[in-house]
Each structure stands twice: as structure tokens, then as C-alpha cells.
Amino acid sequence: MVLAREGRHGPVVHDASRTAYALGVRQGARVTDMRALFPALRVEPANEQADAADIAELTHWCRRWCPWVQADTHTDGAHGLLLDVTGSGHLFGGEPVMAGDIVTAFAALGLTARVALAPTIGSAWALARHGHTGQSVCPAADVAAALSPLGVAALRLDADTTTLLARLGLKTVAALMAVPRAALIRRFRQASAPSANPVLRLDQALGTVPEPLVAAERRLRARSMRKLAEPIADVEPVAHVLADLLDDLCGQLAERDLGARRLRLAGYRLDGGVSAVEVATSRASRDAGHLKRLFEGRLETLDPGSGFEVMTLEATGRQDLPAAQQNLAGNVDEELALSCLIDRLVARLGNGAVRKALLQGSHIPERAEVFVPASVSISGPVSSMILPDAIPAACTSSLSREEAMPLRLLFPAEDVEVLHAVPEGPPARFRWRRQNHIVVRSQGPGRIAPEWWREKSSARLRDYYRVEDKEGRRFWLYREGLPDDGRGGAPRWFIHGLDA
Amino acid sequence: MDENRQSPDLSLVHDLPVHGLPVHDNGSAMRIEAGEAAPDMVFLPRPTTLVELFAGARDMSAIGFALAQVPRHGSVLWVQDRMSSLEAGYPHGRAITRFGGNPAQLIHVGARNCADALWTMEEGLRCRSLSCVIGEIWGDPRALDFTATKRLAMRAEQQGTPAFLIRFGAAANLSAARQRWRIASLPSVPHPYDDRAPGPPCWQAELFRARGLKPGTWMVHYDRTAHRLDFSAAIPDPAVVEAQRHRSSSGG
Numbered sequence: 001m002v003l004a005r006e007g008r009h010g011p012v013v014h015d016a017s018r019t020a021y022a023l024g025v026r027q028g029a030r031v032t033d034m035r036a037l038f039p040a041l042r043v044e045p046a047n048e049q050a051d052a053a054d055i056a057e058l059t060h061w062c063r064r065w066c067p068w069v070q071a072d073t074h075t076d077g078a079h080g081l082l083l084d085v086t087g088s089g090h091l092f093g094g095e096p097v098m099a100g101d102i103v104t105a106f107a108a109l110g111l112t113a114r115v116a117l118a119p120t121i122g123s124a125w126a127l128a129r130h131g132h133t134g135q136s137v138c139p140a141a142d143v144a145a146a147l148s149p150l151g152v153a154a155l156r157l158d159a160d161t162t163t164l165l166a167r168l169g170l171k172t173v174a175a176l177m178a179v180p181r182a183a184l185i186r187r188f189r190q191a192s193a194p195s196a197n198p199v200l201r202l203d204q205a206l207g208t209v210p211e212p213l214v215a216a217e218r219r220l221r222a223r224s225m226r227k228l229a230e231p232i233a234d235v236e237p238v239a240h241v242l243a244d245l246l247d248d249l250c251g252q253l254a255e256r257d258l259g260a261r262r263l264r265l266a267g268y269r270l271d272g273g274v275s276a277v278e279v280a281t282s283r284a285s286r287d288a289g290h291l292k293r294l295f296e297g298r299l300e301t302l303d304p305g306s307g308f309e310v311m312t313l314e315a316t317g318r319q320d321l322p323a324a325q326q327n328l329a330g331n332v333d334e335e336l337a338l339s340c341l342i343d344r345l346v347a348r349l350g351n352g353a354v355r356k357a358l359l360q361g362s363h364i365p366e367r368a369e370v371f372v373p374a375s376v377s378i379s380g381p382v383s384s385m386i387l388p389d390a391i392p393a394a395c396t397s398s399l400s401r402e403e404a405m406p407l408r409l410l411f412p413a414e415d416v417e418v419l420h421a422v423p424e425g426p427p428a429r430f431r432w433r434r435q436n437h438i439v440v441r442s443q444g445p446g447r448i449a450p451e452w453w454r455e456k457s458s459a460r461l462r463d464y465y466r467v468e469d470k471e472g473r474r475f476w477l478y479r480e481g482l483p484d485d486g487r488g489g490a491p492r493w494f495i496h497g498l499d500a
Numbered sequence: 501m502d503e504n505r506q507s508p509d510l511s512l513v514h515d516l517p518v519h520g521l522p523v524h525d526n527g528s529a530m531r532i533e534a535g536e537a538a539p540d541m542v543f544l545p546r547p548t549t550l551v552e553l554f555a556g557a558r559d560m561s562a563i564g565f566a567l568a569q570v571p572r573h574g575s576v577l578w579v580q581d582r583m584s585s586l587e588a589g590y591p592h593g594r595a596i597t598r599f600g601g602n603p604a605q606l607i608h609v610g611a612r613n614c615a616d617a618l619w620t621m622e623e624g625l626r627c628r629s630l631s632c633v634i635g636e637i638w639g640d641p642r643a644l645d646f647t648a649t650k651r652l653a654m655r656a657e658q659q660g661t662p663a664f665l666i667r668f669g670a671a672a673n674l675s676a677a678r679q680r681w682r683i684a685s686l687p688s689v690p691h692p693y694d695d696r697a698p699g700p701p702c703w704q705a706e707l708f709r710a711r712g713l714k715p716g717t718w719m720v721h722y723d724r725t726a727h728r729l730d731f732s733a734a735i736p737d738p739a740v741v742e743a744q745r746h747r748s749s750s751g752g
Contacts (some may be wrong), residue, residue, distance in 0.1 A: 160732050161749070165536075272747055334629035338575055341627040345609060345620055353610045357593035357603045407563050409590035435558075440687065443697035468698035472685035473559050498589055500564025500685075500701050 004031045014046035028159075036172050055079050065102065067091070068215035073126070080128065082121055084213045091443060096137050119143060120203030121213060126154035126173075143206060148174035155201040158193070163196060167462035176202060222258065222315040224248035231270050231307025233297050238267070238308070241293060245313035246288040259284025259321030263291060265299075267308035275303040279347050282375035283339040284319035291338050294347040350373055363448050365496065404446055404466065406476040406497030413494040416477065423483050423491075426465050430477065432495050437469040445479075460487050466499070474499035535611055546571065547662045550653035552677035552731060555684070557587060557669040561670040561703040566634055566664040567599035568729050569724045575605040577624040581617040585610055585640035600727045613640035618648050625655035625663055633663045640670050648674035672708070680709040694747025704734060 002025055005014040011031040020041070025034050037039050055071045057154045062069045062081055066088045072080035085098065092098035099115045106113035116127035118138040123146065127136055130150045137375075147154065150173050152165045161413060172177045176198060184199050191197040194204075203209035224245045242265060253259060261284055266276040279294040302308075345354045355371035362368045417431040426442035444465030452459070460481030468474050476497035481487055502574055546569055555562035570576060578591055586709045593603025611617035614637055624633040633656075649665070653676045656663040665677060672680065691699035706717045717734040 092672060120574055314529065337629040341553050341577075341630070342607070343528065344623055349609065349611060349620065353612075355610070357606050357608070359594070359603060365592075369603065371590070371608060371655060377562050405592055405595040405598075406594060407560050407567075407598075409592045410589040441691075441696055441698045443691070466698055468688055470687075471559075472687045472702065473556075473561075474685070474701070475509045475690075497592065499595075500560040500562075500567075500703075 001042040001044065002031070003036065004043050004047065005046045010044070014048070049274050051079060057083070064105075065098065067267060068213055070213050070215055080125065082124070082213055084215070085117065099137060106251075118146075120205055120207045121211050121414075123147060125156055126150055126205060130154035140173075140207075144177070146293040147205060148172065148177070152176055152198065155198060155205055156195060157198060158195040158203055161196045161198060173202070173205075220256075222249060222252050222256070222260070222318060223312055224252065224314075225310065225312045227310050228308065231309045233304040233307040235302075238299050238302065238304075240309070241311050242299070242313065243288070243292060245311065246291055249313050249315060250286045250288045250291070251316070253286040253315065253321075254323070256474075257320060257322050258315070258318045259286045260291065260315040260317065261319050262315070262317030263294070264314050264316045265295065266312050266314070267302055267304060268308055268310040268312070269305045270307050271305055273303075273305060275305075275308075277302055278316070280317070280351075280375065281339075281343045282346065283336070283343075284321040285340075285343075286321060287340075290343070294343055297348055317467075318379060346373075346375050362451065364451060365405070365409060365448075366413075367451075403463070406466075406474070406499040410496060410498070413478070413496040416493045417497045418477070418479075418493040424463075427467060427477060427493065429465075429493075430475075430493065432475075437475070439467045441490070442467040458487050460485060460491070464496070526675070540676060547679060548657065548660045548678070550649060550656045550663045550665060550680040551681065552565060552649070552667060552675055553680045554667050554670060554672060559683075559685050560588070561685045561701070562666050562668075562681075563591075564599070564679070564684045564701060564722060565703055565705060565720065565729070566666060567596060568727070569662065570601060570632040570634075570662075571598065571662075572600040572727055573602075575629060576601065577607050577609065577620070577630050577633045578625075579609045579611055579617045579620045579633070580636040581611050581637055582616050583667075584636040587638060587690075588636070588668055598724070599722070600724070610625045613643070615643040617619045618643060618652070621652055621663060621665075622655055625652065625659050625661055628659065630661055631632065633661060634666065635664070636666045636668065637670070638668050646676055652676075653678055677709075678711045679707065679713065681704040682708060688695045689721065697737070705731075 001035055001386055002012040002016040002020050003014040006012075007028075009030070013027055013029050013031060013034060014258045014292045014420050015027065023038055025038070027378045031041075031043055035043070038139060040427050047482065052071075059069045059071050062083055066085045067082050068084040081169040085095070088097035089098050095117050100390075101116055102115050103113050111246055112360075114128045114131075114132055114156065116124045116136050116138065118124035118127055119140040120143070123138060123143045126147055130153070131146070132250075151162075152170060152173060152175075153162045155173060155176075157165070165171070170179065181199070187197055188197050191200075194200055196228065200209065204211045224242050226245060228241070232241070246423060249260070249263075260281065262278060262280045264276055264278045266274055267327075277295070277298050279291075279298060281291070285291060342354055351373050356374040358370050358372045360368060360370060396489075414432065418427040420427045426444055427439050429436060429438045431437070433478070442465050445463035446465075448462045448464065450459035450461055462478040462480055463482075464476060464478045466474065466476055476499060477493060477495050479493050480492045481491040483491060512634055551566070553562040553566060553570075580590070591606070591608060592600075593606050596603055596606065605737040609617075609620050611620055617635055617637060621633050622629055623637045652665065657678075671684070682705075686702040687702050688702050689699040700721065703720045704717065705720045707713060707715045709715065718731040719734050719736070720732040721732070722728075724731050
């Protein structure tokens with residue numbers, strides 16, 4: 001039997017059973033070729049993602065033997081686990097016993113394990129995959145001797161390099177070690193990937209070049225659960241359960257110096273369905289009272305059906321939150337109070353409704369200041385942002401740019417009909433939303449050229465006028481384009497802002 | 501006015517009101533002494549309660565009037581219901597710097613309806629770290645009744661945070677706001693350099709209902725350097741106007 005994956009020209013053999021290997025099936029060979037040789041071959045599709053997920057799971061399971069476990073991803077399709085068992089062998093009665101224990105434990109899972117204990121990652125890899133026995137323990141002194149009879153493929157080299165070495169007549173590690181080192185380095189100086197560089201791989205296997213083992217960090221879930229004696233369907237008992245769950249969860253988070261950014265409350269119904277509600281915070285928090293308020297008004301959206309029998313609360317998004325000291329008055333700081341407010345507003349009104357102004361480097365008014373959701377922290381190119389602190393100082397002069405900005409912007413700018421004395425002059429009267437305004441005073445034009453690096457070539461310039469009508473109301477109008485700029489017909493007028 | 505343009509008289513901008521005195525910051529004395537010793541004395545402390553401002557649909561004078569009373573430092577929560585943002589536009593942070601504000605400390609909330617806007621204002625007034633809450637409601641929605649304003653007023657007083665409820669195109673129904681103003685634009689003060697340009701704004705403020713204050717009508721200017729409102733008599737004394745005109749023409 002073989003497992004097939006999609007290759008460049010149709011399916012290729014991903015892996016094969018031991019019997020198939022014995023018959024002569026090779027990895028990477030085409031399935032059609034193998035079928036021609038062995039008509040009885042049974043082909044199943046390989047599921048590489050599931051394999052990778054299984055390996056990741058096993059990585060955590062292998063922590064029973066040592067704390068540092070890494071999923072081996074050096075070569076395609078070759079899955080393995082690397083364990084750094086330094087100092088943990090004696091817990092199992094010595095390293096050979098431990099190796100036996102590993103084989104037994106994997107056998108209990110229905111898996112065949114080939115185990116090798118060696119001083120380096122490279123030598124253990126070689127002995128586990130290409131060594132003669134299923135399990136072996138190789139002391140530091142014997143590494144070179146143990147590796148010598150193995151083929152060069154045992155050095156974690158890719159297929160091309162292996163072929164190249166074979167053509168050069170270097171078929172075993174011993175042969176490779178016999179070649180003068182300087183010659184090898186010169187021959188493979190172009191090799192960039194470690195798997196194409198036999199010198200590096202040999203050094204790694206022999207331990208002359210260090211190769212650290214990077215253990216995957218175990219991300220424990222922060223979750224609390226309540227199994228309920230009686231199924232509940234009303235909001236009120238759900239709120240009680242939520243309070244319990246929050247206490248649990250916040251305790252878990254506090255132990256690990258974490259704060260929740262996203263919470264998911266899920267109710268498991270009697271009929272097998274799941275109904276969940278999620279809330280998010282703008283800043284990591286493990287304050288049960290605050291988090292509970294975020295759920296206010298959201299619990300009604302849970303659909304209990306015939307009732308929930310189990311409820312879980314999980315922090316799906318987390319962030320480090322070191323324990324903070326209260327100030328002398330026993331209060332939390334102001335910034336925290338503000339972020340709590342934003343959280344509450346976002347929980348009820350939605351993320352898009354609560355926004356803050358972000359100043360950007362542009363002259364076009366609607367682009368110079370944009371509103372972004374207040375719950376996200378702004379991280380962008382600083383060069384394109386004007387530092388907000390610099391502005392109040394700059395605007396003390398009465399002729400500054402901010403003087404000309406209106407208090408309110410209409411978005412988008414609205415069409416107005418305008419009567420003017422001269423085509424390029426200020427408006428004399430205008431009509432906006434079916435009402436006439438007679439312009440008494442006006443100031444302008446303040447010209448803003450189009451941003452040619454962003455806009456189409458047909459974009460027209462804007463001439464802004466601040467006008468005041470008979471009653472003293474102020475408006476901010478602009479004329480788009482000039483009569484003879486050759487970018488369309490007669491210029492149109494827009495109202496863009498209102499002012500106090 | 502031609503001579504005026506040649507040598508602009510800057511004193512005109514801030515020196516206009518002879519009647520009336522600036523709004524003071526000390527919150528203890530909360531009274532109006534009108535018609536007493538020579539000038540009208542207006543002591544208007546910075547509000548720490550709910551102030552309701554009525555304005556016309558296209559008239560942003562109420563916004564300026566509110567911003568002039570917002571403390572200079574601290575975050576501002578600005579709530580708009582959907583209609584007011586559609587009809588009267590969005591607040592523009594960079595212009596707020598004109599009133600001593602900082603756009604980085606502005607939190608804008610676009611509420612779908614009046615009920616959400618009122619809820620947001622109330623939540624904001626519950627938060628200690630805001631220096632001011634500004635709410636805009638368009639027209640006369642049913643959700644904005646006496647109870648709603650009473651809640652806002654009490655929350656604002658409890659927290660000591662000023663709250664401005666700006667009502668565009670609304671009728672002055674029953675309300676528990678501690679100060680109720682009707683604000684309208686007036687033709688602006690002449691521009692110091694350009695007599696055809698709109699100058700510093702000038703508003704007419706009518707206080708028609710207040711607790712502890714005497715109702716009245718004033719002409720109001722914003723004094724930017726001191727960040728305060730200058731109140732002067734709505735109908736200026738002809739002698740004062742004459743004196744000013746004389747001074748401005750002789751200044752050239």
C-alpha cells in the first residue's frame with residue numbers, strides 16, 4: 001500500500017508501507033509507474049496537514065520524557081521528533097531504558113518508533129533513520145565511528161546533493177570524512193541551504209558546529225467550564241454562571257500574568273448544538289467586573305434552545321499583563337479607565353462606531369484626518385503621521401493652517417449651486433439642500449492641489465473659500481477645478497464644512 | 501476702512517466688549533449681577549453639570565460655545581446620533597485645536613439612534629478620566645425626555661464632568677438640564693487684516709433657563725489666548741459703539 005500526493009506531473013508516492021518498500025517502491029516515484037510494476041498496489045491520498053497536526057500534538061505528548069521537544073522539519077515528508085533528554089535519563093533508569101520506554105509508549109499508541117540517542121541532533125537523526133537497529137544509544141566518543149558506515153543521505157542532505165555526492169563517488173559518510181576539508185568547502189561554497197551543504201551537515205552531526213534545539217512553546221488554553229446540574233435557558237442564570245466562570249478564568253489568567261483581549265462564552269445545548277457570544281477588549285484585562293459588563297446586553301443573543309447543560313468561557317485572545325500596583329489612593333490609572341470605557345462602548349455599539357482621529361500627512365482635508373476604530377492601537381509609519389502633541393503649540397498664531405479648518409466636515413462633500421460675480425472669484429450666493437444663503441463675507445481662495453501620486457491624472461484642484469452668510473453662519477465651500485484647466489467641463493462647487 | 505487696512509488695529513479683536521466681564525474660572529460664585537454697578541458682571545463658572553444648547557440646523561455656533569468651555573486638557577467623548585452626523589457633518593479634530601483641544605484626545609462615537617447616544621453619554625459620565633462629554637441629538641426624539649436628561653445631569657454632577665447636550669433644530673421641551681442656552685450666530689467681528697473676510701466669530705447666547713443663574717441674552721466672543729468666553733450686552737450701548745468706531749477710524 002502507498003500514500004499518494006499531488007506531484008508536478010500527477011500523483012507521486014508520498015510514503016509507502018514496509019511491504020511496498022520491500023517490493024521496491026520508492027518515495028517520490030510516480031504512482032502510475034509503480035502501478036505498472038505492481039498492479040496490486042493500493043493507493044490512498046496522503047493528508048499532509050493532518051500529519052503535521054498529529055506531529056504537533058505528539059510534540060506536547062513527548063514532554064513526558066523531557067521538557068524540550070521539537071518537531072523535526074528539516075526534510076520534506078520526513079517527520080520526526082527531537083527530544084533533548086540531557087539530564088532526564090536517570091528518571092527512567094538510564095538512557096537505554098528510557099529509549100525502550102519510548103518505543104513501548106509509542107507502540108501503545110499504535111505507532112512504530114525508531115529511537116536513537118546521540119550527542120547531536122544530526123547524529124541522532126542519522127542513527128534513527130539509517131542505523132541498523134531500531135533503537136540505539138551512541139556515546140559521544142563513538143559518533144564518528146557510528147556514522148561512518150551510513151550513506152550520505154543520513155546527513156540530512158537533500159536529494160540533489162546526495163545525487164551529486166554519489167556522482168563524485170562519495171557514497172558513505174566515511175568517504176566524505178576522508179576528503180580534504182578545504183576541497184569540500186570550496187566545492188560547496190555556493191550552497192546556501194544547510195541541506196545542500198555537506199560540510200555544515202557533517203560538522204553538525206559531529207558536534208563541531210552547535211545546533212540548538214528549539215522547543216515549541218506550549219500554549220495552554222485559558223478556559224473555564226461549568227457543568228450544570230439542571231439545563232438553563234434564561235438570561236439570568238446564564239449571567240450567574242458567567243460570573244462564576246469569569247472568577248475562575250481571571251484566577252487562571254492572574255496566575256500566568258496574562259490578560260484577556262477576546263473572550264468567548266459558549267453554551268453547549270442539550271440537543272448537541274453550541275451557541276456562543278464573543279467580546280473583545282481594547283487592552284488586556286483580567287478584571288472580572290469589567291469583563292462581565294462587556295457581556296451586558298450580549299447574553300440575550302445566546303440561543304439556549306432547550307437549555308444549556310455545559311457552559312465554557314475561554315480567553316481566545318490573550319496578552320501579557322504583569323501585575324500592576326494601585327496608586328496611593330487605591331485607584332487604577334486614568335488610561336485604564338478610558339480603555340475600559342472604550343471596551344464598554346465597543347461591546348454595545350460595535351467596533352466601527354467608536355473611533356478616534358488619526359492625523360496623516362496630507363493636504364486633502366478628508367485624507368489629512370481619518371477616523372480609525374479606537375480599540376486598535378495605532379502602529380503605522382511614523383513619518384506619515386503628524387505628532388499630535390506638536391499641533392496645539394503650532395496653532396497659537398492666528399494665521400496658522402488650523403485657523404482655516406472648519407469645525408465640521410461633511411463626508412462626502414455635497415453639491416451646491418453657486419452664483420458668482422466672476423468665474424474664478426468667490427461665490428455671491430449659494431443654494432445648499434434647497435435653501436439659499438446670501439454670502440456677505442468671504443475669504444479665499446485657499447488652493448489645494450490634487451495629490452498626483454495617488455489620484456488619477458484627471459483629478460482637479462480645489463479652491464477653498466470660507467464664507468459667511470447674512471445671519472453670520474459660516475461655511476466652507478470649494479470649487480473643483482478651474483474653467484480652463486482642461487480636465488472636464490465647468491467647475492463644480494461643493495460644500496465641505498460648517499464652522500462656528 | 502481703507503486706512504484701517506493699511507495699519508491694522510489689532511486691539512479691535514479682543515478689546516470689543518466694554519460692557520460685561522470675562523467668564524471666571526472659580527466655581528464658587530455662581531450668580532449674575534446685572535444692572536448693578538457700572539458694567540454688567542457675569543460670573544459663569546465652568547459647568548460641572550448638564551448644559552443644553554439649542555441651535556439652528558445649519559448653525560455651528562453652539563459647537564463653538566461648548567468647545568470654549570471644555571477644559572483644555574483631558575479626553576473628550578463626542579457622541580453624535582446618526583441624523584446629526586448626516587445633517588451637520590462630523591467633528592474635525594484639527595479645528596478643535598482652535599479651541600485649545602487636542603485631536604489625539606478626542607473619542608468620537610457614532611450612535612445609531614438617540615437611545616444609544618444617551619446611553620453612551622451616560623457611560624462616558626461614569627468614567628473618571630474624561631474631561632468632558634459632548635452629545636449631539638437631532639430634533640426631538642422620544643427617547644430624550646425629562647428622565648433621560650435628569651439621569652445625565654445627575655451623573656455629570658456626581659462625577660463633576662461637564663456635559664454638553666447640543667440640540668439641532670429642536671424645540672425646548674421639558675428638560676432637567678441645569679443650564680439651557682439658545683445659541684445663534686451673529687455677523688462676525690471685522691477681520692483685522694481683510695474687511696471682506698469673516699473675522700473672529702460672534703454668537704448670541706440666550707440663557708433661558710438655569711439653576712442659580714439669572715436668564716438673559718448676551719453677545720459672546722471667544723477669547724482664545726485666555727480660553728474663555730467674553731460676554732457683552734446683546735444690544736450694545738450706542739455710546740460705546742460710537743467710541744469704538746471713533747477709535748478704529750482714528751487708529752489708521
